[in-house]
Amino acid sequence: MDTNSKLSILIPDGESHILLYVVSCMSKLKNIDLYLMSNEMNNPMRYSKYIKTFSYYAKTSSDIDWINNINKELEKHDIEVIMPIFETGIRTLIKHKTKISQQDRLGLLPSLSNFDTALNKGLLAKHLDANNLPNPKTVSLSTELEFDNVNSLNFPVIIKPEEGFGGGQGIIKFNSKEELHHYFSNHDFEYINIVQEYIEGYDIDCSVLCKSGEILAFTIQKGNMTGKNQFSPQFGLSFLYEDELYRVVEKLMKSLKWNGVAHIDMRYDRKANLFKVIEVNARFWVSLDASLIAGVNFPYLYCLASKGHIFKIPQYSYISYINLKGVVKSIKKNITFIFKVNFILKHTPLQFALKDPLPMIYKFISRTRNILRSRLPK
Template sequence: MTKNNFSVLITVGENNLLMFVVHCLSQVKGIKIYIIGRKEFSDIKHSNKISNYTYYPNLNDGVNWVEGIKKEIEKFNIDLIMPIDEYGIRKTIKYRDLIVPLCKVVILPSLESFDIANDKELLWKHMQEHEIPCPKTYLSSEMLNEDIISFPVLIKPIEGGGGKGIFTIKNKEAYRDYFLDNKINYSYLIQSYITGYDIDCSVLCDKGQVLAYTIQKGTLVGENDFVPKIGVEFLINEELLAIVKKLMLSLNWSGLAHIDMRFDKNDNTFKVIEINPRCWESIEASEIAGVNFPYLHALKSLNFEFDKPKYKQIKYLNLLGLSKTFKNNKWFLFNFRFILNNTPIKYFKKDPLPLLYIIYYKIKSLF
C-alpha cells in the first residue's frame, strides 16, 4: 500500500454525496473505490470510477450493518472504511471496535462530539459554554413564550442539514399563526435572523487541530436562501478561520466537517450557524480549488504525511449554477476555460453515465 495505491470502502452514502466523493477520490488513479449501499438502484453503480457497488437491504440494523461491511472487507481486501453521511458516520463510530481488527477506519470524532455537532440545540449550548460567536437561539422549552422572542427569526429542525425544513418568521402574528396551524413541534428550534451574508468553512481535523481547510462564500443562490449555494467563491479570511479553529478544538474534532457561518453586518463579526458533521455538496469545488478533502482524509487515516494544502481563490459553479448562469447570459456558453476548469464538467467528461442516468430518470418521472 502506498499514498497513491489503496482501496476504500464508502459505506451507506447518500446518492448525491456519493458522486461528489467518488469524483474527488478518482482524481488519484491508484485508488480503488468500493461502495456498500442501502439502495438497489443507485446512479453511482454506473460510474467507471468505482470497482464495485454492493446492495444490502437490511443495513439499517446495526448487526447487519457490521456483517455487511465485514463481507466486503474480506471479499475485496479493503484497506480503509470511509463513511460520508450522518447515518454511516454514526454507525461507524458506534461499531468501530468490531471493524478495526479487520480494516482501518478513517479518523472520526467521538460519539459525544458528533452528537453535539449534529444537534443544533446541543451545539448552541456548547458554543455558549466555549464562547464561540453564534446567533441567539431559543430552546424548545422557550418556544411557546412568544414575548421573549425577538423577530425576525428562523425556524430550524434540530437535526439534519442541507437547508431542509428552514423558514423565516417575520413577526409575532405570523409566529402565532404558525403554531395555531400545528405545523411545528419540539424537534425544531428558533434562531435569530442575522442581517448579512453566508460564508462557510470546510475542514479536515485531527484531535481538534485543523490539517486542511477552505473558506467559500456563496455567489449564486439555488431555489431558496437556505439550500446549499450553487455558486461559490473561495476566499482567505484569518478572522473567520480563528473562530473555526477554536470551535474544532473545543470539540476535539477528528475527521471532516463543513461549518455554516454568517457575517453579521450589525456588529461586523462572523457567527457559527451550524456544523455539517459529514461530507458536503461543495466538496468537489474544494478539490478544484486545490484541496481534495476525501483523499487527504484517507491519507491521514492511513498514517501518510502530507503538506498543508493551499487553495486557489477561484469561483465555482455546480451544474445547477451553470444552468442558471446560461439562462441569464447565453454568451457564458463560450467561456470554455471556466466551464472546463471551474465546474463539475471535468468529472462528467471522464465519467458521464451516472449523470446520464440521473437525467434519464428525471425525464421519465415527468411522463
Template structure:
C-alpha cells in the same frame, strides 16, 4: 497540496445511496492509485454506472448488526484498506457500534460519539457554543408542548430550523407574533429559533485531528437558486483569518477528528462571524475545493493511514455546480464556448470524465416528473 503519490489503497464507501457520492468518487478518482468500492441499500443509484468504481454491491440489512456484518465480509473478501462513510447517519452508527466491527482498524478516524452528536444537532450545538463563548446567534430551543415566553427576546423576523435537517429543508421564517403562535401550535419535533442576522452566509470546510485544523477552505455563495435557504450554486473561495479563528476555537472545543463543513454568517451590525451549524460529513462543494487545490476525501484517507501531507495555499477561484452553470448559460449563452472557463470553474469536466451517472440521474429525475404529471 502534495502527498505520497505512491500510496495505493482500496476504499470502501458503505453508504453509497447518498447524493454526495458522485463528488466523493470524483475526488478519489483524481488519484489513480485509489480503487473505489461501494455498498448501497438501494438498487437504482446513478453512481453505480460510474467507470471509476471497481465494484458496486447492493446489501439489504434491517439492523446495525447485519450492516456491520456485511461490511466485515466485504472488507475481508476484497482486502479493503479504508472504510470511508459519507453521511451523518452512517458515521454516527459506525462511531456508536465500532467495537462490534471486526474491521474497525480500517475506519477513517472520527470524534467521540458525544461530540459528534453535539455538533450535528443544532439544539445541542447552540448550548455548546454558548458554553464555550463561541460567536453564535441568539438561540432558543423549543420542544412541542412547552411554553416559551422568552421568544420575544429574539425580535423579528425569527428563523425556525429543525434540530436535525439538511440543505435548508424545514426552515421557516416567523415574521411576527401571529406566525410564531401558529408555528408553536403546529410543530411536532425539536426546533431551534434564532434571531435573524443582517449580513451574508459564509462557510468553512475542514479536516482535523484531535481538535487541530489540518486543512481548511473558506467559501462564499455568489449564485443561488430561487428556493430560500438552498445551498449556493456558485461559489467564491477566499481567505478570512477572523473566521478561521472562530472555526479553530470550535473544532478545539469539540476535539474534532475528521471532516466537517461549518456554516457561518457575517453579522453586519456587530462585524463578527457567527457559527450557524456544523455538518459532520462531506459537503456539496468538494469538486470546487478539488479545483481550488484540495482533495478532501483523499487526504482524509491519508490521515487514516497516518501518512503525512503538505498543504499549500488554495486558489481563490470561483466555481459553479451544474445548476449554477445552467443559470450562467441562461444569463450569458456564450459561456458555452469558453472551454477554459468551463474546465477550471465548473463541474462539467468531472461529468465529461464520467458521464453515465449524470445521464442516469437525468433519466431517473425525468421519470419521476412524468409520473407526477
C-alpha cells in the same frame, strides 16, 4: 504525499447523494480502488468507471446487520480505509466501531457525544455559548406551550428543525412575535424546532479536515450566486481567506476534539462585526468538487490522515466556481455565457461529468422512465 502507492477505500453508505462528489474527487487520482456498498440496487454510481466493486445489500433497520455487511467486505477485499460519507453511516460506525472486525481500517471518527453535539442545533448552541464562541441567540421549542421562551429574542428570527433535514429545508423567517406565534398555533410538529435570531449579513462557510481537534486542511468559501431561495445552498462560490473566521473555526474544532471532516455554516454579522457559527454539517458536503478545483482534495486527505500520513496544510486558490444549476442559470441570464468555454471546463463540475458520463446517463434514463410510468393510466 505519495500518490503512487495503491489505496483501497470502502464507502459503506454509497446510497448517499454525496457519493457523486466524493467519487469526483477520487477520480483525480490514478492509484485508488473504490469499493462501494449500497442499499440501492440500481444506484447510478455503480456504473462509474471509478468504482472497482459495487456490492448491493438490501436495506435493513438493524445497525448490526449493516456492520456485519462491512465485515463481509473487509473479508473479501484488502480494504485499507473505511470511509463513511453521510451522517447516518458515520454515526452508526461511531456507535458500533468495536464490532468492526478490522478496527485499524476505520477512518477518522469523532466521539459519539461530540458528533451528536455538532449535529443537534440545540446542543450545538449550548456548546458554543459554553465555549464563548460567537453564535446567534437560540432557543428550542417543541410545543406552543414553550412559546414564552422567545421573549428573550430580538426579531426578526428564523426557525428550523433541531435535527435532520438540510439544504435549507424547514427554515422560515419571521419578522414579529405575532407572526411566529400564529405559525406555531396552526402547525403540529413531530420534531423540535430551534428559533434563532436572524443575522443581518451574509453566509460564509468553512470546510475542514481535523485530527484530534487540529485542522489538517481547510477551505473558506462565500456564495456568489443565490440558489433556489435565500436559505438553500448557493449555485456559485468564491474561495477566500478570513483570518478571524478561521480562528473561530479553529477554536470550535479544538473544543469538539474533532476527528474527520466537517462543513461549518457561518454568517457574518454586520452589526456586531463578527463571524458567527450557525451549524455544523458533520459529514462530506456537496461542494467537495469546488474545494477540489480550488486545490484541496478532502476525501483523499481524509484517507491519508486516517492512515497516519503527515502532510502540510494544503494551500488553495481564490477561484470562483459554479455548479451545473449555476451554469444553466447563467446561460438563461445571458446566452453568451456558453462561449466561456475555458471557465466552464475548469470551474464547474462539467469536467467530471464528461470524464465519467455513465452515472448521469443512467440517472437520466431512470428518471425519464419513472416520469413516463407515472403518466400511464392506472
